[in-house]
Amino acid sequence: MIEKPINNRAWLLVLPVLAFVLFSALLPMMTVVNYSLQDSMGANNFFWNGDAWFRDVLNPSTDIGARFFDALGRNLSFSFAALLIEVPLGIAIALCLPRGGWAVGPCLVLIALPMLIPWNVVGTIWQIFARADIGLFGAAVNGLGIPYNDTQNPVSAWITIVIIDVWHWTPLVILLSYAGLRAIPDAFYQAARIDAASRWAVFVNIELPKLQKVLVIAVLLRFMQTFMIYTEPFVVTGGGPGSATTFLSIDLVKIALGQVDLGNAAAMSLIYNLITITLCWIFYTIMTQLDRRRDA
Template identity: 75%
Template sequence: MMDKPWNNRAWLFVVPVLVVVLFSSLIPMMTVVNYSVQDTMGQNNFFWNGVAWFQGLLDPTSDIGGRFASALVRNLIFSIVILCLELPLGIAVALCIPKQGWKVGASLVLIALPLLIPWTVVGTIWQIFARQDIGLLGAALNAIGIHYNDTQDPTSAWATIVIMDVWHWTGMIALLSYAGLKAIPDAFYQAARIDGASRWSVFRNIELPKLQKVLVIAVLLRFMESFMIYTEPSVVTGGGPGEATSFLSLDLVKIALGQVDLGNAAAMSIVYYLITLTICYVFFTIMTQLDQRKGV
């Protein structure tokens, strides 16, 4: 075996990164871990509580467990619903973007506009838009006889949040898909025309497979973001009516800051984080396996 040079001073080069990670991740994380295994009666007196917070959280029959489970289910349904809407819609929009001329730039700018609006502003816009007295959407729907009240009716609240998210984020999927479509050489379309392939077949056998990588990334981004959604529903519905739109992050903030229930909030943070991490890992594995299978 070869003798490798050994010099412990090399560790010095890693120190800056370690310091950053320490303050940005490890210390805050450990604080949360600390809270999740302790209880307090106030006056900054903490005592050991073991895994009791976690047991309660993961037991759907308990108070907090039921609350967590329903927020989780709500959040998953929300993510799936918006993906099912935004993905086909985004691809459809991308397919409709003009091929050349000034219209290309104009379309791209218009599609990108909602992405440039700060999230609290998006929430505020839709909160006003949905109002029954002065909001264009709310007032108009009620005027034509459709019962719509996003502060009292869960269906209305859900519809508002979902449509708002679709409005806000379909553009991103459209832009990603557009970039993917642009990368397909014209020869593929020519070959399909010579074969006499139908428009559907061109989409199914050329465009969709060529978009696959871009779409996997789009799904990943949209899923993670929608799974952690906080700002917009917090502004529009505040999680209501009742608990109808209380997603995980909204509930977490309520428990931590509203009820100052630090133990439950800390345990919930950690479980929430682990769920996100797991889904991320699963996505990543699927992505890399697809690549390997295709031999790319």
């Protein structure tokens, strides 16, 4: 409150971080902006290209535009599918966890384990696990008489990628929801018992409203991460079969490093970035506004 004694020396402590951010984020970002506005004839010979790359990427009738919108559609579908499964599943599992006692610790550790595994290791595990011939999962599913092959069948490939993400990241939703549930005072549950409320009424009228703040965070985090998906399809399906699992990030790498089409790739990545930020903002605004609207 009011005026505190001010000492500017504290800024010195922030300098290393600022320098790090400058080199790791700001400079590369500016390079990308640079590429997106120029064209090159090779040999480091750049000239001004205006917004031509951006117009190409945003025009579905061009080759690159078509690729961009296809990939964007896949990204959105994937994020939607992942959130639709992970959030309800996460809450459901959090509700089933013990509220106290010795079992809490082991349960939480077990649940958190998948999150500790690096992305490409997860990919590699599943690459083998899902193989239709020797993989435990793939072979078992086929053994049940369900045709499954994640390298040849687009549906199988999609299901595999979604399952990987659910397995890897539902624990985050579980842990956040569990923390939110634990923060509800016992009195609320006792009052509900006295009011003879059903389990469902307790969930709808007590637990869900109290979880709202935590869920905003969970949805935001999970949306950002799923929208940026790269490693799993890169390792497991390589973006295939065909281009069935070629998400924006995978396509970007292909365009930038495979075809060395730096202008298009730069424009696309900037648009990709803007879309992510905008969608996050929309999510956040809707979820917090909803809350305020209800009060009025």
